[in-house]
Amino acid sequence: MDKVNLSVAIIPMSHKYGWNSSTAGLVQSSFFWGYALSQLPGGWLAKLFSGRRVLEVGVVAWSLSTAIIPAVAGFMPGLVLSRILVGIGEGVSPSAATDLIARSIPVQERSRAVAVVFGGLSFGSVLGLLFAPPIIQNLGWESVFYIFGLLGIIWCLGFQSLKEQQLSGNEDISNLGQSSAGSSDLISSSVSPKSSESSLEELINSLKDVPWREFFKSKAVWAMIYAHFCGSWGHYTCLSWLPTFFSEELDLNLTEAAWVSVLPPLGSMIITSIAAPFADNLISNGVDTTKVRKICQTIAFLSPATFMMLSSVDLGLPPWEIVAFLTSGLALSSFALSGLYCTHQDISREYASILLGITNTVGAVPGIVGVALTGYLLDTTHSWSISLFAPSIFFYLTGTAVWLAFASSEPQDFSKSESES
Numbered sequence: 001m002d003k004v005n006l007s008v009a010i011i012p013m014s015h016k017y018g019w020n021s022s023t024a025g026l027v028q029s030s031f032f033w034g035y036a037l038s039q040l041p042g043g044w045l046a047k048l049f050s051g052r053r054v055l056e057v058g059v060v061a062w063s064l065s066t067a068i069i070p071a072v073a074g075f076m077p078g079l080v081l082s083r084i085l086v087g088i089g090e091g092v093s094p095s096a097a098t099d100l101i102a103r104s105i106p107v108q109e110r111s112r113a114v115a116v117v118f119g120g121l122s123f124g125s126v127l128g129l130l131f132a133p134p135i136i137q138n139l140g141w142e143s144v145f146y147i148f149g150l151l152g153i154i155w156c157l158g159f160q161s162l163k164e165q166q167l168s169g170n171e172d173i174s175n176l177g178q179s180s181a182g183s184s185d186l187i188s189s190s191v192s193p194k195s196s197e198s199s200l201e202e203l204i205n206s207l208k209d210v211p212w213r214e215f216f217k218s219k220a221v222w223a224m225i226y227a228h229f230c231g232s233w234g235h236y237t238c239l240s241w242l243p244t245f246f247s248e249e250l251d252l253n254l255t256e257a258a259w260v261s262v263l264p265p266l267g268s269m270i271i272t273s274i275a276a277p278f279a280d281n282l283i284s285n286g287v288d289t290t291k292v293r294k295i296c297q298t299i300a301f302l303s304p305a306t307f308m309m310l311s312s313v314d315l316g317l318p319p320w321e322i323v324a325f326l327t328s329g330l331a332l333s334s335f336a337l338s339g340l341y342c343t344h345q346d347i348s349r350e351y352a353s354i355l356l357g358i359t360n361t362v363g364a365v366p367g368i369v370g371v372a373l374t375g376y377l378l379d380t381t382h383s384w385s386i387s388l389f390a391p392s393i394f395f396y397l398t399g400t401a402v403w404l405a406f407a408s409s410e411p412q413d414f415s416k417s418e419s420e421s
Contacts, residue, residue, distance in 0.1 A: 001128035001148050002066045002086060003031070003121075007243050008132040008258050009141045013073060016141075021244075025375020028240045030080040032367025034087025039364060042092030043099075043357025044210065051099030051353065052163065054092050056156060062089025063152025070142035087364075094118075094360055095353040102345040102352035108284050110345055111338040115276035118337050122272065125239070125265035133255040210354060211414040218414075220347060221355065223406035227297060227340050228359040230399030231333065233366035234304055234392035238264070238330060240371045241388055249319055249384070260323055267331025275299075279338035289346055289409040297339030297403050303332030305396035312385035312393075339403075346409035366395075 006028060014024050046054045065085035072078030097117050105113040128148070135144045215221050242264070247257035275296060282292045307329030311322045344355040370391065377387035 001124040002062060003090065004125050004128040004239065005132050005144050005148050007240055008129065009136060009144055011247065012136060012141045021375040021378045025372040027079060029368050029371040030083040031087040032364045034084035035091040035367060036361055036364035038088040038091030039357045039361035043095035043354035045092065046096045046099040046353040051096035055096040056159060058089045058092040058096065059152050059156050062086045063149045065089060066145050067149030069145040095357045098344060098356045099353035102349040107346065108280055110342050111279040112276040114341050115272045115337045118341060119269060119272045122265040122268040122334065126262050129258045129262045133258040137255065214414040215358065218412060219406040220408040223402055224340060224343055224359045225362050227399050227403045228363035229366060230395035231336055231340065232363035233370050233395045236367040237370045237374050237388060237392060241374055245384055245388065263327040264330035267327050268334035271331045272334045272337055275335045275338045293339045293343055293409050294404055294407055296335045298400055300333045300336035300339055301396045301400040304329035305393050308389045308393050312389040343407065343409055347412045348414055351414055
């Protein structure tokens with residue numbers, strides 16, 4: 001919800017402050033600067049302190065940063081900084097969630113677990129796009145940031161209450177053997193009272209213990225990195241620019257444009273409910289996990305590429321058919337939740353959060369470059385086909401080729417490889 005609120009509010013904000021598409025693209029892309037910076041630290045901190053603790057801090061940080069946006073909106077450096085802080089808070093949450101899933105969910109149920117948790121992205125997008133326009137039109141654009149920020153604080157209070165009801169140690173129901181026990185000991189010790197010098201030394205040692213070199217020797221890891229980049233380019237550029245695209249192409253008002261923008265994430269929720277059990281059932285019936293992940297990710301890439309091609313070519317299609325094409329393609333891209341987004345946990349439960357931090361760092365680059373570049377190309381070419389669709393099609397197609405060639409879900413013992421080397 002806090003990611004899409006600016007996609008809607010940017011329209012009245014641009015009118016008020018006189019921003020062109022390039023400036024609006026800069027404002028929207030600033031979120032991803034913080035998002036990219038916090039990925040690796042988020043993965044490392046989730047492994048060290050547990051995903052639950054990191055998640056709480058992240059939600060508080062991005063909720064407070066969301067609430068201060070109206071106060072700094074007229075001062076561009078302040079607005080950019082506030083969105084960077086929102087990105088930093090949100091950037092640690094995927095790794096934190098991945099850490100919790102990897103430690104507690106068996107492989108034959110993992111697609112559904114990932115789909116449910118990360119399906120919150122689509123659900124939040126739907127809620128944000130539904131509620132932001134009437135809030136803005138009735139209470140002003142500033143109110144959407146106050147209300148959405150408050151919701152995050154309320155969530156934190158509920159999450160804290162839930163945690164207090166659970167027994168200590170319930171978080172790691174499915175321990176990782178001695179490796180997980182060691183990690184749990186590290187988590188316990190890292191939060192116990194001790195000298196700051198000892199704590200700092202422990203943090204440094206834990207960072208050194210991560211087998212970074214072995215990660216980047218793996219072709220599967222590189223396939224995950226590039227696939228994450230490609231998928232994020234299409235996702236983030238469309239997430240940021242579709243409300244504006246629909247508003248201009250269909251000549252809709254703010255509420256109508258937002259309602260149409262709801263269709264892709266709503267479709268994603270439906271597709272996710274089909275893709276997740278489909279993938280888990282294949283694995284339960286003995287189909288190779290790597291093959292299942294490749295099938296799902298290929299669907300996730302080729303579907304939006306195909307429909308974007310149909311939307312960008314001048315076939316004389318009425319606008320609402322273009323909406324239907326984009327909705328179908330972007331909805332089918334949620335097959336990635338049963339493809340790429342499960343692979344981190346498949347190849348290493350112990351380092352799943354850090355691996356997601358690595359791929360998500362690269363995956364945040366399209367949010368920085370792609371969103372801003374789309375605005376610049378739109379100002380210079382005045383063509384949605386060139387500015388929004390063509391780059392996404394390119395990355396979807398090349399991402400498919402790399403994924404099919406190098407992706408793997410075979411478990412890899414990175415720590416063992418590190419010690420041997």
